[in-house]
Structure formats: structure tokens, C-alpha cells
Amino acid sequence: MKRPDWTTGNAIELLENGEEFFPAVFAAIESARREVLIETFILFEDKVGLALREVLIAAARRGVHVEMTVDGFGSPELSEAFVRGLTDVGAKLHVFDPPPRLSRRLKPFRRLHRKIVVVDGELGFIGGINYSADHLIEDGPESKQDYAVRMRGPVVEQLRVVTREILATATPESPSAGPTAQRRWWSSRAREPRGHARGRAHTGGESHGLSGAKAVIVTRDNHHHRDDIERMYRLALHAAKREVIIANAYFFPGFLLLRSMQRAARRGVDVHLILQGQPDIAWARWAAQMVYGRLMRSGVHIHEYCERPMHGKVALVDDTWATVGSSNLDPLSLSLNLEANVIVEDAAFNRDLREKLQPLMRDQCRRLKLEETHVHRWWWRLGVGAIVFHVMRHFPRWLARLPRQTQPVMPAADTPVVVSAPQMPAAEAWQWHGTKRLSEEAAE
The missing domain is CATH 3.30.870.10 (Endonuclease Chain A)
Structure with a gap:
């Protein structure tokens, strides 16, 4: 490719x-x-x-x-x-x-x-x-x-x-043909140069309007694009001048991405993180809290969304840069999974995303205070938290040494x-736009 x-x-x-x-x-x-x-x-x-x-x-x-x-x-x-x-x-x-x-x-x-x-x-x-x-x-x-x-x-x-x-x-339907197809595919990928999206990410420049947006698809895999999504985030953070808003479900980024957020905040960029306050996976919030103090001491603002579980993976920087996709900012997404995001440079799209995220921060989130990151915990939680933090910090580098087999x-x-089931349970399919109702599904 x-x-x-x-x-x-x-x-x-x-x-x-x-x-x-x-x-x-x-x-x-x-x-x-x-x-x-x-x-x-x-x-x-x-x-x-x-x-x-x-x-x-x-x-x-x-x-x-x-x-x-x-x-x-x-x-x-x-x-x-x-x-x-x-x-x-x-x-x-x-x-x-x-x-x-x-x-x-x-x-x-x-x-x-x-x-x-x-x-x-x-x-x-x-x-x-x-x-x-x-x-x-x-x-x-x-x-x-x-x-x-x-x-x-x-x-x-x-x-x-x-x-x-x-x-x-x-x-294919004939199982014996599978490995051959895989070898052909990966051998062609081996010739692909490293680097997914050419050029530097920037957050300014000409606005293209909704019908003329600049965009690129950026993926993460376990072969030639192992850090492309994270790299695009870091480039955007390095170029940020005024504002960064990141809404992400599972937040435990690596050291380099954490440092990029801290540096942006220290040079005066208004960096806001919208993270889970009502998690669908309890340990995800606990892991994220391990880095709250470090970020907030650098000037990063953390908002916990408490209405429902936050599952979004979106971000915007200044007036034109934005991303939407499947990648969380945690070791699974940044170091293991196959992920895909679109990066968009367009003032109109950036404005639409900001108009969705700002009301969340204002009306549906709890903004954390720095002193809350020093709440007394049981000694064993402090010890476990420190171990988890340092393990997860080096987790991507360790995983990179594992065999990268083709799934x-x-x-x-x-x-x-x-x-195997003799019969599908009857279920009412979802109605959309209020104009059409799918029939109830029965056994075939």
C-alpha cells in the first residue's frame, strides 16, 4: 500500500x-x-x-x-x-x-x-x-x-x-489457501516506507470550508505504522498555540505523549482533557488517575464526564486541526490494536466539534482540582498505583519486542x-428517522 x-x-x-x-x-x-x-x-x-x-x-x-x-x-x-x-x-x-x-x-x-x-x-x-x-x-x-x-x-x-x-x-473457503494470501500481503507491506502520513501536522493556515476540508487517514498496526496515530497527536500538540481539547475514553498515554501535553500547557496553551467520570470499566479510571497530578501540576485542565460512560476518541487543536477515530490514548490502542483515525484540517469541522465538546465540559463534567489528586489512599493502593504507572509507562516498549504474527x-x-442455535430470539430491530420499521426477526 x-x-x-x-x-x-x-x-x-x-x-x-x-x-x-x-x-x-x-x-x-x-x-x-x-x-x-x-x-x-x-x-x-x-x-x-x-x-x-x-x-x-x-x-x-x-x-x-x-x-x-x-x-x-x-x-x-x-x-x-x-x-x-x-x-x-x-x-x-x-x-x-x-x-x-x-x-x-x-x-x-x-x-x-x-x-x-x-x-x-x-x-x-x-x-x-x-x-x-x-x-x-x-x-x-x-x-x-x-x-x-x-x-x-x-x-x-x-x-x-x-x-x-x-x-x-x-x-478463502478453502482453509489451505489462507497462509499464501497472508504471505503475499505482508511481503508487499514490507516494501512500504515507514511513515503513514507525509508532512508535518499543523494547526493553522487556510480554511477550506466544509466542502473542501483537508484530511488524511492515519492507522496503527504492528508492522510499519506502530506509532503513527500517537505521532500525529504529538505533532499537533507541539504546534498548538491557544487551545487543545481531547475527549478520550481510556486514557493512559505513554511518556512522550504525556510530555507533549505538559509542554503545551507550560507554554500557555489551554489544554483540556475530557475523561471518564462514570467509567464502563472501573480500572480504566483508576489507571488514568495515576497521571492526573503530573498533568495538572503542568497546567492541564482535567474534566470528568459524569453523565454516562465516555467512549469518544476525538480531539481538536486551535481553529483547524481535529481528529476522530477508534484510537484511545492507552497502551492497547497506541501499542497493540489495529486502529484508524481521520485527521481533519478545516475550520468549519473544528467549530462543529468544539460546539459539541464545550457544553460537555461546562454542563456535564466535573472539573478536578489539583488538591483532589492528593486525597489520602490506603498504603497498598499507593504502592500498587506506583507499580501500575511504571509498568504501563514501559509497556509499549516491552510489547514491541514480542513476536508480531499475522492474525x-x-x-x-x-x-x-x-x-449454534436452532432459533434466533425474536427481536425488534431498531427504527431510524421514524419513517421505517424493520420487521421482527424470527428463526430462519
């Missing part, structure tokens, strides 16, 4: 939560003429997953080429009927690095964590939203706050190339992710 350059002439629209994202994706699939490509970490067989399945089946029946890849750890159980409904009409469902037969929840490292949709090579979506009902506010207090973007323009072809790379490693991409029907 040729490394992508910055593209111009893109239309990029911010989407907030499942209420905006799912209708946009489903409508795009309904209008597809040639091809639908999807990658996701989580696909659950709930009302959102069933609604997605139905629009994909309809697309495949009218001759659209449909391929979807899910992660074997994030999507551990799909019913046989769910999978068969897709494959019977010609859609292809792949599983990235399925777990061993004896366990559906092993192998938590080096996952396919990207969330991507490409329709006809013309319309693309990227962000942090999975296909599960807990991305809908109506799901209750544990529903997630998250973001994605809808894109048109040259940057969509970059997204399509990224997605086709994974499919190039997929094991298999297999047909879903050949993996332990599929659960």
Missing part, C-alpha cells in the same frame, strides 16, 4: 452517538449500488445488530458486494442463524483473529479495534461507535457518549484501501465465534 498523503476537497460531517450514526450508515447501505465494506470491533445480536444485518441482506440481494469483518474478541458470539442469513444471500462475514475453540474470550491483545464503513468507494464513515444498542441514549444510564464522521471526497479512497488490506488476508481473518462460519 502506498502511504496516503493529505487530500483536499473533502466533505466531512460530525455524527454524535448512535442516534445520528446508525441512521446515516443504514441509509448509505440502502443506497449502495456496488460495494459495502465494514470493519467493527463489536457486533452484537441486539436491535442495532439485527437492523444492520437486515440492510446488508437487502443490499446483497440486489447485487451489492458486501463484506464485513468483526473482531473475534469484541464480537464473541453470533448465532448460526444470524451468520447464515448473511452468507445465504452472498454477503461475506469475516472474523479477525478468532479465539481458540476452548475459549471465546481469550487473546485480548492485538485486536481489530477499527470502526469503518465504505460504500461504493464514495461515502465513508470512521469513528468510535460499535454496532450495539448501548450506543443509543435510550439504552439507559450506561449508554455511551461517542462520535464518528461521515465523509465524501478523496479521503474515502484512502479508507477503502485500508479496509481492502484486511480483506486481502482473509482465508488470521477467517469466514465467520468456520470460527468458534458462531454459536
Whole structure:
């Protein structure tokens, strides 16, 4: 794959939560003429997953080429009927690095964590939203706050190339053909020069308007792009002049990224972090708190979002630079998982993202005070916290020494992710835009 350059002439629209994202994706699939490509970490067989399945089946029946890849750890159980409904009409469902037969929840490292949709090579979506009902506010207090973007323009072809790379490693129906395909793919990647997006990140310059945004797709993998997303964050922080706002779900960055945030704050940049105050994973907040004092002593402002679990992975710098994607700022995303972000340089998009994030900080977050980072803790928590901090600080470097095997991409029907079930439970598929209701799904 040729490394992508910055593209111009893109239309990029911010989407907030499942209420905006799912209708946009489903409508795009309904209008597809040639091809639908999807990658996701989580696909659950709930009302959102069933609604997605139905629009994909309809697309495949009218001759659209449909391929979807899910992660074997994030999507551990799909019913046989769910999978068969897709494959019977010609859609292809792949599983990235399925777990061993004896366990559906092993192998938590080096996952396919990207969330991507490409329709006809013309319309693309990227962000942090999975296909599960807990991305809908109506799901209750544990529903997630998250973001994605809808894109048109040259940057969509970059997204399509990224997605086709994974499919190039997929094991065909004949298992014996799989390793050959993988060797061909990785041997071609070996010739690719290091560095994902050419040029320096900058946060100023000409505004291109909503229909003319500059954008580039930046990925992280375990071969040639091991730190590209983190590097783009650091370049933007180094160039920041006035303001940085980062909203991130799982926050435990490495030493270099922490230092970039501290340096920006020390030279007078207003650096704000929106982090989890109501975590969906308890230890994630505890890990983040290990670095709060260090950052706040440098002048970084930390806001804990307390309405619902924060699941976003977005940031903006000054008036034009922004990013939306799947990458958290923790060791899993920055050092292990396959991730994808779009970097956008556009004043209108930057303004839209700021208008979403500022009310969160003002009305739905608790701004921490420095003295709160010195709250007395049990001695064992102080000791464990110090150990965790130093282990995680060096974690990326240690992991880089581990073998970087190529994970298999297999047909879903050949993996332990599929659960044999004589019947799918009836479920009401999700209604979008209030204009269409999908039929209840019964056994096939």
C-alpha cells in the first residue's frame, strides 16, 4: 500500500452517538449500488445488530458486494442463524483473529479495534461507535457518549484501501489457501516506507470550508505504522498555540505523549482533557488517575464526564486541526490494536466539534482540582498505583519486542465465534428517522 498523503476537497460531517450514526450508515447501505465494506470491533445480536444485518441482506440481494469483518474478541458470539442469513444471500462475514475453540474470550491483545464503513468507494464513515444498542441514549444510564464522521471526497479512497488490506488476508473457503494470501500481503507491506502520513501536522493556515476540508487517514498496526496515530497527536500538540481539547475514553498515554501535553500547557496553551467520570470499566479510571497530578501540576485542565460512560476518541487543536477515530490514548490502542483515525484540517469541522465538546465540559463534567489528586489512599493502593504507572509507562516498549504474527481473518462460519442455535430470539430491530420499521426477526 502506498502511504496516503493529505487530500483536499473533502466533505466531512460530525455524527454524535448512535442516534445520528446508525441512521446515516443504514441509509448509505440502502443506497449502495456496488460495494459495502465494514470493519467493527463489536457486533452484537441486539436491535442495532439485527437492523444492520437486515440492510446488508437487502443490499446483497440486489447485487451489492458486501463484506464485513468483526473482531473475534469484541464480537464473541453470533448465532448460526444470524451468520447464515448473511452468507445465504452472498454477503461475506469475516472474523479477525478468532479465539481458540476452548475459549471465546481469550487473546485480548492485538485486536481489530477499527470502526469503518465504505460504500461504493464514495461515502465513508470512521469513528468510535460499535454496532450495539448501548450506543443509543435510550439504552439507559450506561449508554455511551461517542462520535464518528461521515465523509465524501478523496479521503474515502484512502479508507477503502485500508479496509481492502484486511480483506486481502482473509482465508478463502478453502482453509489451505489462507497462509499464501497472508504471505503475499505482508511481503508487499514490507516494501512500504515507514511513515503513514507525509508532512508535518499543523494547526493553522487556510480554511477550506466544509466542502473542501483537508484530511488524511492515519492507522496503527504492528508492522510499519506502530506509532503513527500517537505521532500525529504529538505533532499537533507541539504546534498548538491557544487551545487543545481531547475527549478520550481510556486514557493512559505513554511518556512522550504525556510530555507533549505538559509542554503545551507550560507554554500557555489551554489544554483540556475530557475523561471518564462514570467509567464502563472501573480500572480504566483508576489507571488514568495515576497521571492526573503530573498533568495538572503542568497546567492541564482535567474534566470528568459524569453523565454516562465516555467512549469518544476525538480531539481538536486551535481553529483547524481535529481528529476522530477508534484510537484511545492507552497502551492497547497506541501499542497493540489495529486502529484508524481521520485527521481533519478545516475550520468549519473544528467549530462543529468544539460546539459539541464545550457544553460537555461546562454542563456535564466535573472539573478536578489539583488538591483532589492528593486525597489520602490506603498504603497498598499507593504502592500498587506506583507499580501500575511504571509498568504501563514501559509497556509499549516491552510489547514491541514480542513476536508480531499475522492474525488470521477467517469466514465467520468456520470460527468458534458462531454459536449454534436452532432459533434466533425474536427481536425488534431498531427504527431510524421514524419513517421505517424493520420487521421482527424470527428463526430462519
